Amino acid sequence: xxxxYDPGYYLPLPPDHPFPMDKFPRAAAMLREAWPEVRxxxxxxxxxxxxxxxxACGYLAxxxxxxxxxxxxxxxxxxxxxxxxxxxxxxxxGTLQAxxxxxxxxxxxxxxxxxxxxxxxxGLGYCVLNDVAVAARALHAADPALRLAVVDTDAxxxxxxxxxxxxxxxxxxxxxxxxRNYPAKKEPGDCxxxxxxxxxxxxxLAALDASLRPFLHxxxxxxxxWISGADCHEADRFGQLRLDTPSLxxxxxxxxxxxxxxxxxxxxxxxxxxxxxxxHTARLHAQSVLAAASIWExxxxxxxxxxxxxxxxxxxxxxxxx
Numbered sequence: 001x002x003x004x005y006d007p008g009y010y011l012p013l014p015p016d017h018p019f020p021m022d023k024f025p026r027a028a029a030m031l032r033e034a035w036p037e038v039r040x041x042x043x044x045x046x047x048x049x050x051x052x053x054x055x056a057c058g059y060l061a062x063x064x065x066x067x068x069x070x071x072x073x074x075x076x077x078x079x080x081x082x083x084x085x086x087x088x089x090x091x092x093x094g095t096l097q098a099x100x101x102x103x104x105x106x107x108x109x110x111x112x113x114x115x116x117x118x119x120x121x122x123g124l125g126y127c128v129l130n131d132v133a134v135a136a137r138a139l140h141a142a143d144p145a146l147r148l149a150v151v152d153t154d155a156x157x158x159x160x161x162x163x164x165x166x167x168x169x170x171x172x173x174x175x176x177x178x179x180r181n182y183p184a185k186k187e188p189g190d191c192x193x194x195x196x197x198x199x200x201x202x203x204x205l206a207a208l209d210a211s212l213r214p215f216l217h218x219x220x221x222x223x224x225x226w227i228s229g230a231d232c233h234e235a236d237r238f239g240q241l242r243l244d245t246p247s248l249x250x251x252x253x254x255x256x257x258x259x260x261x262x263x264x265x266x267x268x269x270x271x272x273x274x275x276x277x278x279x280h281t282a283r284l285h286a287q288s289v290l291a292a293a294s295i296w297e298x299x300x301x302x303x304x305x306x307x308x309x310x311x312x313x314x315x316x317x318x319x320x321x322x
Contacts, residue, residue, distance in 0.1 A: 001298045002101045003031070003289065004094035005111040006043040011087045014079065018237060018274060019126045026282035027270075028111050031289060035299065043094030043110070045086060046134055050096065053137035054130060054164065056121040060085065063128060076123040088128035091115070095131035095225075095269060096138055102265040103139075103223060107296045109289050114227035114271035116150075116158030117183065124160065125182060125272075132225045132269070133164045136171055139223070146170065149221035149264070151212065153255060154229030154271035155181065155239035157194075162187035172219040176208055178240045191215040197240045201247035204232070205254065212258045221264045226255065226292075230273030230284035237274040248284060252291035260295050268292045 009024040031038055051060060062068045066080035078084065094110035101108035115127035123129075136148050150165075152158040152175040165171040172190045179186075179194030186192070193211045195204060216224075231239035233248055243251065259266050268289055273281040293299045 001039065001107050001109065001293050001296065002098070002105060003038055003040050003109045003111050004043040004097045004101075005040050006090050006094065008083070008087055008090045009043075009094075009112045011081055011083060017079075019078065020274060020278045020281050022278060023270075023273060023282040023285060024112050026279060027285040030282055030286040031111070034286065034290065035293070040111070041097070043090050043097060045089035046093040046096055046129075050134050050138045051089070051092070051129065053141065054120055054133045059121045063088075063123070072122060076128065077126045078123075078128065084128065088115075092129045092131040092134050095267065096135040098267045098269075099135045099139060099223065099225070102267045105265075107266045107268070107292060107298070109268035109292070111270070111285075111289070113269035114152075114154065114229070116152060116154065116161045116227055116271065117156070118160045119163060125156070127160065130160050130164060132161055132227070135225070135267075136165075140170065144170070147219065147222045148172070149216065149219050149224045150174065150227065151216075151224055151255065151259065152177070152227040152229070152271070153208070153232070153251065154227050155231040155236070155241050156229075156272060157183060157186050157192065158189070158227065159183045159185070159187040162189040172215070172221065174212065174215045176204075176211065181240050182238065190219075195241070198242050200242045201244065201250070204241065204243060205247070205251065208251065208254060212255065213261070216258060216262045220262065223265045223267065224259055224262075225267045225269060226259060227269045227271040228252065228255070228285070228288040229271035230275065230281055230288070231271070233273075233275055233280075233284060235276050235280070237276060238272070239274070245284070249287055249291065252288045253295065256292045256295035266292065266296070
């Protein structure tokens with residue numbers, strides 16, 4: 001199982017910023033610690049020609065120059081940084097590389113990605129580029145007949161992804177999320193499963209079981225992007241769900257079993273995660289990757305029985321404040 005990563009996924013943010021940029025190096029370190037055989041390959045920036053299949057040239061220029069209007073910057077939620085566009089291109093390139101690897105190997109992961117709020121001409125909710133859309137359009141440039149599915153279990157609806165693919169029958173979108181949560185304006189997808197605020201494990205898992213398999217079997221995809229999302233955890237700042245750590249692990253296993261049943265190659269992506277314990281956010285992302293690897297029988301002994309066993313025993317990753 002190839003996992004794609006680059007230290008450039010980490011970008012320094014102000015100390016009080018709510019986006020836990022440190023989750024990327026921490027989760028990568030945890031995966032290497034828990035799974036020494038993991039094959040981590042370097043991510044490369046997505047080519048500009050691939051970005052332009054989705055994103056407006058003028059929008060990309062504003063991000064690079066740091067000249068977004070104040071309202072647009074507030075909606076994005078990230079301050080300007082000289083490397084912001086490059087960092088986002090790296091993350092998007094990792095998703096594209098993972099998609100191509102999955103078509104060859106059956107499964108792959110980007111140790112980031114799932115930036116599902118980005119629209120062609122606007123970034124929202126910490127999402128600068130829509131990595132899944134860029135990867136999908138690049139794949140379709142090579143093989144227009146590919147049937148793709150986006151399975152989004154992040155606590156927030158992937159409004160940007162839904163909007164981009166609204167008129168594209170080759171891409172089917174599924175999202176299980178809190179109905180009355182960000183984004184305020186939802187975009188219609190092929191299968192939306194809105195949940196009440198603060199739904200617990202029993203309600204969440206029942207809704208997942210009732211909706212995901214029928215969606216997958218109706219689509220019969222040639223490739224699936226799974227945006228896992230760690231923000232369904234009860235201690236998340238923004239998710240508004242009540243899944244504890246074992247329940248989130250159970251969610252991962254149920255999703256991966258359903259995905260394995262349709263025998264489609266799988267791309268695993270992180271999505272959001274804003275746990276009050278920043279280190280635990282990284283653990284939850286790593287847990288999702290390990291769950292997928294175990295269901296695909298790459299980890300014959302199974303992942304650690306608890307996310308608490310996922311530790312950086314070698315200390316903090318480089319560039320991450322303690």
